[in-house]
Amino acid sequence: MTQIDYYFATLSPYCYLSGTRLEEVAAKHGATINYKPFDIIQGFGRTGGTPPKDRHISRIEYRAQELPRQAKKLGMPFNLKPAHWPTNGAPAAYAFIAAQNAGGGDLGLLAHVITRAVWAEEKDIAQDDVIRACLTEAGFDPNLADSGLLEGAETYARNLEDAVEAGAFGAPFYVIGDQRFWGQDRIEDVDLYLQGKL
Template identity: 40%
Template sequence: MPATVDYYFATVSPWAYLGHARFVAMTRAAGATVRVKPVDYGEIFPVSGGLPLAKRAPQRQAYRLVELKRFSDFLGIPLHPQPAFFPVNGNPAAHLILATDAALGSAAALDLAGRVGTAIWAQQRNVADAEVLAALVAEAGLPASLLDAAGLEAAATRYTTLTAEARDLGVFGAPTYVIDGELFWGQDRLDFVQRRLQAG
């Protein structure tokens, strides 16, 4: 029986961006169901020992930039380690992804999530800008009505609920893939995710 994967991620995470296309491809190949779950890591870090980027030690911040370039080069995925619009508020994009999931399903939501990551890390666009989000919706061929749906209470409530769910499961970093209660943290764990999917 094909697996179900809970995909917890931050819309603004470079690591989620670097792993996104591979994750989508492997889950499709395995016939797995993906439950798209953007969450607010600003709420998770304080209870899980994590720190926002600006509060991390200088050596950790410096090494992060090295690793981003290293993975970008290795994977052949374009990425600006210090894009023009970062840090950026990813909550509006998360609400839009959730509204898309509710209206059109996970495939459309996954596609939009990938476009958000690309917008930040490859195209250096400001995803906190309503006009940028509207452009991403249009570029994806999605209905503009999703922009209104993203502003409704249902999307915000779902975001809050998923954030609490992730915290209670022990999720502490982005991206995290969960299969039958087993957590896989980080895009560099996708080989293990694939093995798990193949094992059934």
């Protein structure tokens, strides 16, 4: 069975815009998704990237145009300047990892509702009540927000190392064997690759 390693960041607007399209593609091809939340800001520093706040004005201005365009194209609500961004994305990532280990819910939906909370719902994903609500919506025990924090922190750090080793330098980033795909606008390419057309 084909495995897709999905490197994502709980604070990434592009991960939000990916919605659950990757899950739809994986289901279509009988592929599994290995979710690997990681610290994208640390990832930028490790792979030659620049955090959004430190980018050249031309890149900042382009991002301000491109994100709303992509959201409109996808028919998704989007706030370019959410009330709680940046915030600490680690607690939500730790809760995601706890949910991943516990099972019983929909991880794809959980990844989406966490990012949606930031970019469409003006919520702070560093807050316990927000994380609990996300877990509940995706079919997980909300108490996972308070469990496995040490293991979550260790896995989160390990996922960063895995991302760097795999050649992932942004999010969302999809790795299938030796093939790498960067960006929510490459999900179609993932589909074509799994069809044997790329």
